[in-house]
Amino acid sequence: MARVLMIGAGGVGTVVAKKCAQNDSVFTELMIASRTKAKCDKIADEIKQYLPDSRTVVTTAKVDADNVPELVALINEYKPELVINVALPYQDLTIMDACLETGVHYLDTANYEPRDVAKFEYSWQWAYRERFEQAGLMALLGCGFDPGATNVFTAYHAKHYFDEIHYLDIVDCNNGDHGKAFATNFNPEINIREITANGRYYENGQWVETQPLEISQDIYYPKVTTRKSYVLYHEELESLVINFPTIKRARFWMTFGEQYIKHLTVLQNIGMTSIEPINYQGMQIAPLEFLKAVLPAPESLSAGYTGQTCIGVQAKGIKDGKEVVHFVYNVKDHAECHREVQAQGVSYTTGVPAMIGAMLMVNKVWFKPGVYNVEEFDPDPFIAEMNKWGLPVDELAGIELVK
Ligand code: NDP
Numbered sequence: 485m486a487r488v489l490m491i492g493a494g495g496v497g498t499v500v501a502k503k504c505a506q507n508d509s510v511f512t513e514l515m516i517a518s519r520t521k522a523k524c525d526k527i528a529d530e531i532k533q534y535l536p537d538s539r540t541v542v543t544t545a546k547v548d549a550d551n552v553p554e555l556v557a558l559i560n561e562y563k564p565e566l567v568i569n570v571a572l573p574y575q576d577l578t579i580m581d582a583c584l585e586t587g588v589h590y591l592d593t594a595n596y597e598p599r600d601v602a603k604f605e606y607s608w609q610w611a612y613r614e615r616f617e618q619a620g621l622m623a624l625l626g627c628g629f630d631p632g633a634t635n636v637f638t639a640y641h642a643k644h645y646f647d648e649i650h651y652l653d654i655v656d657c658n659n660g661d662h663g664k665a666f667a668t669n670f671n672p673e674i675n676i677r678e679i680t681a682n683g684r685y686y687e688n689g690q691w692v693e694t695q696p697l698e699i700s701q702d703i704y705y706p707k708v709t710t711r712k713s714y715v716l717y718h719e720e721l722e723s724l725v726i727n728f729p730t731i732k733r734a735r736f737w738m739t740f741g742e743q744y745i746k747h748l749t750v751l752q753n754i755g756m757t758s759i760e761p762i763n764y765q766g767m768q769i770a771p772l773e774f775l776k777a778v779l780p781a782p783e784s785l786s787a788g789y790t791g792q793t794c795i796g797v798q799a800k801g802i803k804d805g806k807e808v809v810h811f812v813y814n815v816k817d818h819a820e821c822h823r824e825v826q827a828q829g830v831s832y833t834t835g836v837p838a839m840i841g842a843m844l845m846v847n848k849v850w851f852k853p854g855v856y857n858v859e860e861f862d863p864d865p866f867i868a869e870m871n872k873w874g875l876p877v878d879e880l881a882g883i884e885l886v887k
Pocket of ligand 1: 494
């Protein structure tokens, strides 16, 4: 039924491709394209090995997604109806430009970030709204887990449990152990830029800035554990407070182990997390990019990874004049992900929602020309597909997990 081009062949791309190959009645043809073709070929080979019955026709190609003419040539040659962008946030705008030029729909999992400024916001991509709308094309932004499933959970709260959401807390716990002294679960450069930036949350119409990891509390993650969790800025907050204007306060919490914070502090203190290029033996090198090159690749963490992730959204507000608190969440086991798609839980929980978003788009269940965030669509079909494709959704009523 659908021919889709996926760009990026890292941890998340591995999962998206395998989930598309599992869902072969929808994704009949898939091209995996990335900067390093060998990584695309490896995924294609694994699909043949682990999913021998899949009818999805998988091909691979090399593409530099920073280069619009190269993207346009590849898209014109393959003629997909949708591009799934799971490269890096730096490539969002070039891929959107190429989609506009070739008349193809677009989906990504992370908002645009310029390489030289550690700043991410939707303004750059929202600026494409009119052009996508006029071209009759749809772009779906941030369709991983957080952002992605967390936006769906917020819309689900609003649709089923609240007349007004007042307080929103998104919580992300990785209670896993990959056995490495220090590694990041997704692209190290993007991950470290996110965590070392100042924290930010929304309160009474304003953004309140904090020092990195300044605010913390112990949060109970159902079925998993209680973990110290820290406020940091996360991109879904930006669209959620606009799309749900009754929200008075919105925060994002993430767990970090002591070992992780210790390593990060040292790396920061010695300048290894800086994105300012330095001159090293006549070469301009950004220390963070060099650090990425020496850290384990996220997709290499999968074998032997134990423990679970628990990501959810707590909403507090009013229904029929009464105060209500409700929590919607998913728990996923790293080892189970490895057994199923040879990937760890963080890649899995990002890749499955991307496949689901793509399926809803090509099936026209979610379809409007323009540029949209995930919460602007009906959450129910998405939740139903999460339950079907390996991310069961749970709910907890009446207990306030985040104070
Ligand atoms: P990886 O670093 O593992 O993979 C990134 C892939 O993109 C690599 O294959 C890389 O190629 C490729 N790539 C980078 N630059 C280019 C380029 N110019 N042209 C073509 N390909 C390129 O990252 P992850 O898989 O962990 O993450 C993928 C995306 O998912 C990121 O944007 C990340 O922010 C996002 N994400 C979203 C989450 C969510 O819940 N919403 C959670 C986790 C991640 P090469 O191998 O040559 O470097």
